[in-house]
Amino acid sequence: MVHVKTTINGQPAEFLVPAYLSLLDTIREVVGLTGAKEGCLDGNCGACTVILNGRIVDSCLVLGAEANGGEITTVEGLATPDALHPLQQAFLEEAALQCGICTPGFLVSAAALLKREPKANEQRIRHWLAGNLCRCTGYDKIVRAVIKAEDMSSQLSKSKAKVAAKPTAKSSASPKASSVRSSGRSGSGRK
Amino acid sequence: MVATFEPKKTYKVIGTRPIRHDGYDKVTGRALYGADLKLPGQVWGAVLRSPYAHANITRMDTSEAEKYPGVLAVVTAKDMPKAESKMVDLGEGTVNEKHEVDRIMASDKIVFRGQPVAAVAAVDRNTAEEAVKLIRVEYQPLQPVLTVEEAMAKGAPIILPDLVGDDLGEKVKKTNMAKHFRHEFGDVEKGFSQAKHIVERTFKMSMTHQGYIEPHNAVAMWDEDNRLRIWTGTQGAFAVRKQMAGILKLDESRVKVTPMEIGGGFGGKIPVYLEPIAALLSKKCRRPVKLVMERKAVFESTGPAPGGTLRVKVGVDASGKITAAASDMKLEAGGFPGSAVGAAAMCIYSPYNIPNTTIDGWDIVVNKPKSAPYRAPGAPQAHFAMESVIDELCEKGGWDPIDFRLKNSAKEGTRRGDGVKFGSIGNVDVLKAASRSPHWKSVLNKDTTDGKKRGRGIASGYWFNIGLKSAVTLSANNDGTVSLVEGSTDIGGSRASIAMQAAEVLGIPALDVRPTVADTEGVAYNDVTGGSRTTYATGFAAYEAAIKMVEELKARAARIWNQDPSDILFKDGVFSAKKDSELRLNFKELSKKLGETGGPVTVTGSVDLSTGGGAYGAHIVDVEVDTETGKVEILRYTIVQDVGKAIHPSYVEGQMQGGVVQGIGWALNEEYFMTKEGTMANSSFLDYRMPTTLDLPKIETVIVEVFNPGHPFGVRGVGEVPIAPPIAAIGNALHDALGVRLVETPFKPGRIMEALEAQSKAAAVKPKR
Ligand code: FES
Ligand code: FES
Numbered sequence: 001m002v003h004v005k006t007t008i009n010g011q012p013a014e015f016l017v018p019a020y021l022s023l024l025d026t027i028r029e030v031v032g033l034t035g036a037k038e039g040c041l042d043g044n045c046g047a048c049t050v051i052l053n054g055r056i057v058d059s060c061l062v063l064g065a066e067a068n069g070g071e072i073t074t075v076e077g078l079a080t081p082d083a084l085h086p087l088q089q090a091f092l093e094e095a096a097l098q099c100g101i102c103t104p105g106f107l108v109s110a111a112a113l114l115k116r117e118p119k120a121n122e123q124r125i126r127h128w129l130a131g132n133l134c135r136c137t138g139y140d141k142i143v144r145a146v147i148k149a150e151d152m153s154s155q156l157s158k159s160k161a162k163v164a165a166k167p168t169a170k171s172s173a174s175p176k177a178s179s180v181r182s183s184g185r186s187g188s189g190r191k
Numbered sequence: 192m193v194a195t196f197e198p199k200k201t202y203k204v205i206g207t208r209p210i211r212h213d214g215y216d217k218v219t220g221r222a223l224y225g226a227d228l229k230l231p232g233q234v235w236g237a238v239l240r241s242p243y244a245h246a247n248i249t250r251m252d253t254s255e256a257e258k259y260p261g262v263l264a265v266v267t268a269k270d271m272p273k274a275e276s277k278m279v280d281l282g283e284g285t286v287n288e289k290h291e292v293d294r295i296m297a298s299d300k301i302v303f304r305g306q307p308v309a310a311v312a313a314v315d316r317n318t319a320e321e322a323v324k325l326i327r328v329e330y331q332p333l334q335p336v337l338t339v340e341e342a343m344a345k346g347a348p349i350i351l352p353d354l355v356g357d358d359l360g361e362k363v364k365k366t367n368m369a370k371h372f373r374h375e376f377g378d379v380e381k382g383f384s385q386a387k388h389i390v391e392r393t394f395k396m397s398m399t400h401q402g403y404i405e406p407h408n409a410v411a412m413w414d415e416d417n418r419l420r421i422w423t424g425t426q427g428a429f430a431v432r433k434q435m436a437g438i439l440k441l442d443e444s445r446v447k448v449t450p451m452e453i454g455g456g457f458g459g460k461i462p463v464y465l466e467p468i469a470a471l472l473s474k475k476c477r478r479p480v481k482l483v484m485e486r487k488a489v490f491e492s493t494g495p496a497p498g499g500t501l502r503v504k505v506g507v508d509a510s511g512k513i514t515a516a517a518s519d520m521k522l523e524a525g526g527f528p529g530s531a532v533g534a535a536a537m538c539i540y541s542p543y544n545i546p547n548t549t550i551d552g553w554d555i556v557v558n559k560p561k562s563a564p565y566r567a568p569g570a571p572q573a574h575f576a577m578e579s580v581i582d583e584l585c586e587k588g589g590w591d592p593i594d595f596r597l598k599n600s601a602k603e604g605t606r607r608g609d610g611v612k613f614g615s616i617g618n619v620d621v622l623k624a625a626s627r628s629p630h631w632k633s634v635l636n637k638d639t640t641d642g643k644k645r646g647r648g649i650a651s652g653y654w655f656n657i658g659l660k661s662a663v664t665l666s667a668n669n670d671g672t673v674s675l676v677e678g679s680t681d682i683g684g685s686r687a688s689i690a691m692q693a694a695e696v697l698g699i700p701a702l703d704v705r706p707t708v709a710d711t712e713g714v715a716y717n718d719v720t721g722g723s724r725t726t727y728a729t730g731f732a733a734y735e736a737a738i739k740m741v742e743e744l745k746a747r748a749a750r751i752w753n754q755d756p757s758d759i760l761f762k763d764g765v766f767s768a769k770k771d772s773e774l775r776l777n778f779k780e781l782s783k784k785l786g787e788t789g790g791p792v793t794v795t796g797s798v799d800l801s802t803g804g805g806a807y808g809a810h811i812v813d814v815e816v817d818t819e820t821g822k823v824e825i826l827r828y829t830i831v832q833d834v835g836k837a838i839h840p841s842y843v844e845g846q847m848q849g850g851v852v853q854g855i856g857w858a859l860n861e862e863y864f865m866t867k868e869g870t871m872a873n874s875s876f877l878d879y880r881m882p883t884t885l886d887l888p889k890i891e892t893v894i895v896e897v898f899n900p901g902h903p904f905g906v907r908g909v910g911e912v913p914i915a916p917p918i919a920a921i922g923n924a925l926h927d928a929l930g931v932r933l934v935e936t937p938f939k940p941g942r943i944m945e946a947l948e949a950q951s952k953a954a955a956v957k958p959k960r
Binding site: 018020021025028032033034035036037038039040041042044045047074075076078079084088091092093094095097098099100101102103104107125126127129130131132133134135136137138139140141142143 | 208210211213214215217218219220221222223224226227229316317401402403404405406452453454455456457483485486682683684839841842844845846848849850851852853875876877881882883884885887889890
């Protein structure tokens with residue numbers, strides 16, 4: 001058993017995991033968050049995507065033990081108690097999910113993209129999301145939803161900036177403002 | 192873009208795009224899919240699968256696994272109830288009971304690689320996976336039979352010794368041919384003699400997989416009272432109940448099935464795979480047992496669409512009228528009988544009115560996974576063959592492909608290839624809408640500077656859609672909302688499309704109807720989510736229930752106002768008294784008064800519909816081919832489809848787009864690549880190459896609405912039609928680009944390069960004059 005101290009969706013977490021256990025099974029079985037899904041266990045579907053230390057990873061290819069000292073964001077960490085993430089809202093409005101099994105992975109991947117490149121164009125979005133498989137939608141509505149979320153976020157930050165300009169307003173920086181360091185996932189071979 | 196033909200009617204809820212009721216759970220990760228369930232005391236199972244495609248099991252020893260620390264139960268075929276070689280109905284037509292049991296767990300013979308032979312339950316997943324490797328199985332390998340040609344060859348190894356084939360009604364023994372049927376109308380000989388142009392071609396197709404992202408899963412608890420509970424991602428809880436009862440020899444009432452959220456199915460999650468195994472393990476250890484299938488096993492042992500060989504011959508007279516068509520289709524059933532060839536025969540000629548036709552269909556057993564329904568089963572194969580031949584005939588005769596299809600179009604009253612006469616159908620409307628579409632009207636720029644070649648293709652497709660049984664319960668809440676309980680698994684937004692139909696009748700907002708998908712004890716019988724029936728049939732049941740609720744509420748209003756119920760009017764969500772215009776209550780206001788007027792209101796609607804209203808699509812595609820590498824790019828794609836009535840247009844478009852993209856994968860990349868030993872060499876998502884975001888353009892949709900008289904709102908099934916035309920449409924576009932006719936799927940780069948080489952060799956031998 002390996003002793004792991006980590007932060008999950010902003011909350012500190014501490015647990016023991018068997019050394020062989022993947023980060024995906026750690027999150028699902030040990031931590032008990034089942035938003036990240038198992039689709040293939042070999043890094044080729046993206047259903048298990050989470051953000052680890054600012055970088056999107058297929059959590060089935062990472063060991064739970066590697067989360068020690070790190071910071072993890074899963075789909076459960078995208079919304080605040082008061083509001084959905086713009087991506088979540090846009091996915092609902094644009095009908096960007098059918099069965100929904102791929103949705104957590106797409107949302108997490110796209111959230112990392114938007115943080116890094118808030119105005120990514122369609123081609124860039126398609127490139128970034130190529131490691132996430134969806135068998136239901138044909139991707140059209142997913143890509144449209146990401147574009148819509150970009151617009152929603154930029155309007156949101158404009159209105160926040162207005163609030164911030166007032167002397168009494170606090171900084172509106174997100175507590176989870178970790179930067180994304182890498183552009184793509186490793187090992188998917190889908191380029 | 193919505194083109195409405197009839198009837199012109201405005202709706203308040205239908206045709207709008209509300210947020211789906213289950214949406215919040217699904218974008219927050221809260222929705223519970225089968226693999227997410229964790230019951231108190233739950234343990235994990237693992238399955239041992241055959242490494243051979245064709246073998247006899249000679250010995251099995253499970254003792255090491257049983258002794259392994261943490262193991263709670265081990266099962267083999269010996270633990271399955273004894274099955275006889277007799278035909279039983281497990282809900283999806285009749286099947287041989289022994290075959291069905293052997294498919295779940297092999298007793299004496301292996302007929303496809305990946306067939307289960309034993310299973311283990313243990314304290315955790317890792318322990319179960321380690322323990323299952325300790326089971327020793329000895330096999331006597333046999334020669335695998337991998338194509339329909341091999342299977343039908345004289346002296347071919349016999350895969351199922353007890354199979355009795357049906358050759359046009361005659362019983363055949365010692366065969367791999369499960370069935371040969373024929374549909375025959377008119378006089379094809381005479382028809383071909385009237386033809387000026389005749390094209391005959393043979394097409395070959397590989398198996399393809401549904402490719403749902405969620406692997407199969409099941410949790411089972413078989414208790415001391417001989418009651419079995421199953422939680423699973425399935426397209427039909429009642430279908431699981433029936434299969435479980437049949438396979439495990441239990442009364443259906445002993446089995447309770449809870450459908451979890453489902454991560455895609457496309458037909459592949461109608462048969463049970465893991466459920467009986469989890470049940471047997473649970474029976475042995477009396478703990479809830481969970482099984483989740485590995486992706487490799489999903490490919491190797493669950494329902495692909497059949498591959499096979501299809502021959503089509505069509506004759507056309509000088510005026511451009513089709514005079515005759517003859518076809519034979521030999522489809523791979525997999526290790527046990529039951530390919531989609533029957534449905535293929537229902538689809539193949541459906542876009543056309545052809546006076547003289549024959550269809551011969553063969554269901555052939557081969558050493559590959561047992562095929563399962565895959566979105567419009569049989570239609571993509573049939574239309575690939577037929578629509579390619581039609582394209583070639585149009586080229587020969589110099590006819591515009593849409594004009595030709597319009598001239599020969601099937602209409603109400605036309606006889607389908609299997610003899611059924613069409614009711615109201617929308618093929619003509621679809622073709623006309625296609626000809627008016629911006630895509631068809633645009634000119635494809637074929638000038639490329641980099642040596643790439645471009646082409647445009649079009650193809651038609653049909654699916655008959657089914658109706659069958661559904662039941663819905665509605666209960667009025669005193670805040671003016673309504674609870675809706677249904678039994679149709681929601682695989683892509685059907686909670687919304689069903690609730691919207693009830694809301695339309697009740698005159699309340701879509702989101703004021705709260706839908707729940709119930710388990711097999713929470714709602715009356717429902718057939719599977721399949722055959723594009725859910726929005727149509729379960730929506731119809733919701734409509735019926737809502738009508739009954741309105742009647743009941745009228746009676747309540749009558750009681751309050753001291754009027755006769757027949758004097759109560761209901762319009763636009765408001766109840767009023769005919770004789771006193773002062774007396775008015777809207778749905779919400781009346782709901783508050785149910786307690787004082789006789790108590791709760793709950794009503795049920797149920798339907799059993801013989802058809803679903805067949806529907807057509809016409810697809811237009813532009814492709815670009817790199818002639819150096821053979822890689823094909825989809826530049827533009829437009830789907831034109833008759834949907835009857837789009838209840839929630841966003842999810843209708845989504846079905847159309849999703850179906851097409853599966854068809855694009857089928858056309859360009861996807862195949863079961865088999866080694867000669869019968870192993871699928873590409874059993875991962877890396878090598879079984881499904882389309883990604885990068886492979887596709889935006890997909891344009893044109894919704895055509897030709898009212899289906901068999902449904903109160905005119906709904907037709909939507910989900911399956913869109914996978915029927917893409918393979919042919921892309922093949923036709925490739926022909927336009929390259930001048931070569933591709934007759935084998937997938938149109939992968941190597942195959943395109945071979946076709947181009949053959950073309951240039953032929954040109955060298957026979958220089959063009
Ligand atoms: S489960 Fe991790 S990429 Fe598929
Ligand atoms: S919505 Fe089903 S896989 Fe994407």
